[in-house]
Amino acid sequence: MLKNLFISKVRVKILEQYMLNFNASFHVRGLVRVLKEEINAVRRELLNLQDAGILKSKKEGNKLVYKLDKTCQILWELRSMFYKESKIGTRILQTVSTMEGLQLIVLTGSFIKEKYENPTDVDFLFIGDMNIKELSNTISSLEKELGRQIRFSAIKKEDFNFARKKNEPFLMNILENDKIILFGQISDLL
Secondary structure, eight states, X not given: OHHHHSSOHHHHHHHHHXXXXXXXXXXXXXXXXXXXXXXXXXXXXXXXXXXXXXXXXXXXXXXXXXXXXXXXXXXXXHHHHHHHHSHHHHHHHHHHTTOXXXXXXXXXXXXXXXXXXXXXXXXXXXXXXXXXXXXXXXXXXXXXXXXXXXXXXXXXXXXXXXHHHTTOHHHHHHHHSOEEEEESOGGGGO
């Protein structure tokens, strides 16, 4: 889908590299090696992305390196789009999208970073009236496929609303930190 939305395939590859490696910095030749694209095409697209305010550059030694400009207003939406189109995002959506009663899937920063800062951190928050046994079985198969443990929480919409009103620390931690709405609408969190 993104390849059809964006004009340049090189731009899509560069954006994907940055969106899936959010804190990375790359120099032109490093990206050329990773992406296996022509140097002039990579250089041109880096400049286009810098002009668009998505990337910023700085000199490090004798190299000019580019990294994401975290002040870019559309950065989180881009990240969400690229994550949904990534191999892992696509697989997660394929696995859980057939479940009945599922209204929203929130992918947390803990999953993306593969790092838990609190004992209550989860990778996914599922909201809806879904079958918990089916969800657990689905997550188990996904764990085997990904080769990692997945922490998740499943909550009904009315319980979510109650917990949000009570400012439950577990839920506030999810809502206040990095997250990607993998399935559903952001308005479902409001």
